[in-house]
Amino acid sequence: MFYDIILEPTFLSSTDELIRKFCMGLLKQIIPDIKITGKNLDTKYLSGYDYLLDWSDESGKEQSISIEVKTSKMVDFEKPDEPLYIKALTSDSKRPFDMNFQQIKPKCADVFLWIAVWRDKITYWALSRSEVKNNKYFSKGQHRGNIGEGQLHLNRDNISEFKKYEVVSTQIKDAIIQAYKKETKLT
DSSP states (O other): OHHHHHHSOOSSSOHHHHHHHHHHHHHHHHSTTOEEOSTTTOTTOOSOOSEEEEEEOTTOOEEEEEEEEEEEEOBBTTOTTSOHHHHBOOTTOOSOBEEEEEEEOGGGOSEEEEEEEOSSOEEEEEEEHHHHHTOTTEEEOSSTTOOSOEEEEEETTTGGGGGGGEEOGGGHHHHHHHHHHHHHTOO
């Protein structure tokens, strides 16, 4: 399967970084008009989000949606010392997993897009800033002394609670806009 290629460790990059780069490239193909951000697009940019999506609301007013992308791989929680290509799970596996989205900064983005790579598919979730910040699984203060940053674990016990945020790849752009509308009360 194609996903096995990105689950194979390489000497060029850590597997986490390889998966992140793969997902970022994939997202750019799915939404060609999304822009990788930086000071050239946002003078107040502080590296707290990854993309900007320009969108016109129903009244024709231009909106710039800031999007933070977090990626994770789905691996067997009980096999921490196995190579990734062995512990990577299929989407129908009943094995325990713990997918951790780290360094989440709710103040820095309007919308969060989470991408999980399984052995046989990719899953996407789109959440507004408030849906992340107020989620009962969001842990504020990922590290001692760290302010405004947290993490969120998805596992076998709670993944079904995130089903309402799940989106298919062809509808990611619309899901980002809908999450932004919820956040800014444009609905």
